[in-house]
Amino acid sequence: MVKHYEFFVTTEDEYYTAYIGDTVKGFIAASGVQNGIVSVVTAHTNCGIIVTEPLDCILSDLNVLLHNLVDDDGEYSHAHFLPTYGRTSANAYGHLRSILVGNSTTLSLVNGKACMGEAQEIVFMEFDGPQARKVFVDIIGE
Amino acid sequence: MVIDMHTFPGFLEEICQDPRRVEFRREQYFLYKQHIWPLSLFVLQMNAAGIDKSVISAEDVTTRAGDTIVSNEEVGMLVELCPERLIGFAGVDPWRKDAVQVLEKAFGELRLSGLKLSPAIQRFMPNDPMLEPIYELCERYHKPILFESGMTWVKNSPSRYGNPLLLEDVAIAHPELKMCMGHFGWPWVRETAMMILKYPNLYADTALLYFDSPVQFFEHTFETDLGEYWIDRMLYDKVLFGSTYPRIEQKRMRKAVDSLTLRPHQRELVLGGNAASFLGLEEA
Numbered sequence: 001m002v003k004h005y006e007f008f009v010t011t012e013d014e015y016y017t018a019y020i021g022d023t024v025k026g027f028i029a030a031s032g033v034q035n036g037i038v039s040v041v042t043a044h045t046n047c048g049i050i051v052t053e054p055l056d057c058i059l060s061d062l063n064v065l066l067h068n069l070v071d072d073d074g075e076y077s078h079a080h081f082l083p084t085y086g087r088t089s090a091n092a093y094g095h096l097r098s099i100l101v102g103n104s105t106t107l108s109l110v111n112g113k114a115c116m117g118e119a120q121e122i123v124f125m126e127f128d129g130p131q132a133r134k135v136f137v138d139i140i141g142e
Numbered sequence: 143m144v145i146d147m148h149t150f151p152g153f154l155e156e157i158c159q160d161p162r163r164v165e166f167r168r169e170q171y172f173l174y175k176q177h178i179w180p181l182s183l184f185v186l187q188m189n190a191a192g193i194d195k196s197v198i199s200a201e202d203v204t205t206r207a208g209d210t211i212v213s214n215e216e217v218g219m220l221v222e223l224c225p226e227r228l229i230g231f232a233g234v235d236p237w238r239k240d241a242v243q244v245l246e247k248a249f250g251e252l253r254l255s256g257l258k259l260s261p262a263i264q265r266f267m268p269n270d271p272m273l274e275p276i277y278e279l280c281e282r283y284h285k286p287i288l289f290e291s292g293m294t295w296v297k298n299s300p301s302r303y304g305n306p307l308l309l310e311d312v313a314i315a316h317p318e319l320k321m322c323m324g325h326f327g328w329p330w331v332r333e334t335a336m337m338i339l340k341y342p343n344l345y346a347d348t349a350l351l352y353f354d355s356p357v358q359f360f361e362h363t364f365e366t367d368l369g370e371y372w373i374d375r376m377l378y379d380k381v382l383f384g385s386t387y388p389r390i391e392q393k394r395m396r397k398a399v400d401s402l403t404l405r406p407h408q409r410e411l412v413l414g415g416n417a418a419s420f421l422g423l424e425e426a
Contacts, residue, residue: 010183013190014393079355086173086295087389090355130186132179 003031005137011129017059020049020135021122025114027137034112036141041104043136046094046128048101054121062101066127070096094128101125109141143194145229145417146392147288148324148349148384150212151198155180156223157216163209170203170211172296176388181220185227191393194414195226197384197421199258199288200233202244206265214244218252229421230254231288234276236266242275249283255421256280260290261308262299269311277312281319286420291323292330293352295389306334306346313341320420322382325350331367338380345420347384348399348412356390356398370403378408382417 005027009018024040042049052058076092105122108115124135151157152167153176168174188196198220201211210216214232221230232248234241234257248254257280261268268289280287291306306327313321322345327334329352338344351359364373373381385395396413404412418424 010186012186073355073357075358076355079358080353081295085175086168086171087176088351090390090394130183130190132177132183 001031001033001036001140001142003027003033003139005030005139007135007137009124009126009133009135011126011131011133014126014129015063016126016129018124018126019054019121020124021116024122024137028109028112028114028139031139033109033139033141036109036139038107038109038114039104039136039138039140040107040122041136041138042124043134044098044131045103046091046098046126047103047133048098048125048127049103049105049135050101050123050125051105051107051116051120052123053119054123059123066097066100069100091128097127109139143414143418144192144396145383145414145421146188146193146196146385146387146395147322147347147382147417147420149196149198149387149392150201150389151217151220152201152212153178153388154184154220156220157212166207166209167211170207170296171201173389181224185224187392188227191391191396193392193396195229196387196392197229197231197256197288197417199231200248200254201258201260201263202233202235202238203263204235205237206235214248214252214254218248218254221254229256231256231258233258233260235264236270236273236276237264242279245276245279249279249285254285256286256288258288258290260294260296260299261303262290262294262301263296265300265303267303268308273312277316277319281316284422286320286322286422288322288324288347290325291327291334291346292325292350293328294325306330306337309344310337310341313337313344317343319343320345322347322420324384325386326363326381328352328363331363335368335372335377338377345380345382345416347382348395349384349386351386351390351395351398356394357401360398360401364402373402373412374404374408378404378411379416379419381412382420383413
């Protein structure tokens with residue numbers, strides 16, 4: 001059985017994080033799937049999805065690390081007008097941070113529950129907000 | 143107060159209920175992949191950029207393309223939904239036979255705060271006598287005009303109509319009419335600087351981004367093409383913050399303005415004080 005769900009995260013600042021584990025668990029319960037895998041993927045290219053401990057200090061440290069690794073104002077090739085969009089891109093830093101953290105996570109599903117450690121939480125990460133961001137949840141199993 | 147003088151509201155969800163109208167907008171305004179999102183998200187984006195108010199403008203291409211891109215009524219409706227954050231400017235196609243009536247309604251009934259004209263998109267010379275009744279109406283209602291000056295990304299819009307020097311005759315003939323040259327008249331930025339230096343009723347906005355990142359493009363425009371201290375020492379009361387959103391995010395253009403060489407008082411004027419004066423908000 002395959003069940004597909006979508007939801008939105010409205011982000012409120014340029015760098016913004018949201019805990020989305022409860023939303024994903026709600027879809028698992030609704031799906032009726034007992035054993036299989038759960039895939040959580042963002043539809044965007046300047047966001048990330050990670051699994052980590054839900055502590056503000058960790059997310060703050062991650063923000064500092066990503067800013068140290070990726071300069072806001074580097075001389076990026078991506079800073080130019082995009083004729084097929086009709087607008088200018090100047091958000092290379094968001095794309096690069098997204099690539100570094102990854103845009104998805106996959107969890108095992110056993111007896112109707114996602115296999116996660118006690119300290120683990122699924123975190124949506126915004127690198128170019130505020131925006132309305134779509135997240136896909138696919139539950140595959142029986 | 144920070145005021146963004148130059149935004150386009152065409153993809154706000156509240157006025158995007160008709161898919162054919164959205165498609166028309168994409169084609170006419172050359173903004174193909176812009177997402178549609180609610181006014182509430184636009185407000186969040188303004189908050190994140192530290193912007194208190196945004197001017198949203200209508201665009202009328204009725205005689206060339208058969209419709210408005212964004213109508214005065216749509217702008218009026220959006221302002222009614224969020225009056226504390228939005229300032230509405232009317233649009234009118236000067237080639238319309240009923241142009242004066244359309245504008246009279248926009249100012250009188252819809253209570254819009256100014257007029258946006260786009261010479262290149264609407265294909266008229268700003269100093270054409272055809273415009274006189276429109277200029278006179280704006281003077282009568284004490285409404286300022288925002289011109290699309292210089293280059294527009296919109297296709298089939300010859301740049302010769304956007305030369306800021308074409309406004310000189312208008313500035314002389316209508317000394318009480320406040321006019322702002324959008325996009326700082328790029329690439330005619332030296333001509334724009336001359337015009338706002340010389341004419342008390344002329345202003346220019348910072349909604350210019352044609353190459354590079356906003357910070358890099360501002361550095362080149364305002365430190366190489368123009369003198370680094372020209373705004374800080376002389377033009378500080380004639381330059382208005384504008385973003386050209388959604389062709390670029392407001393937060394990026396705000397950051398570019400923050401990077402300009404300006405003392406605190408001058409920066410305050412450029413970010414909003416001058417716009418408040420231009421819009422007559424100080425008198426309200």
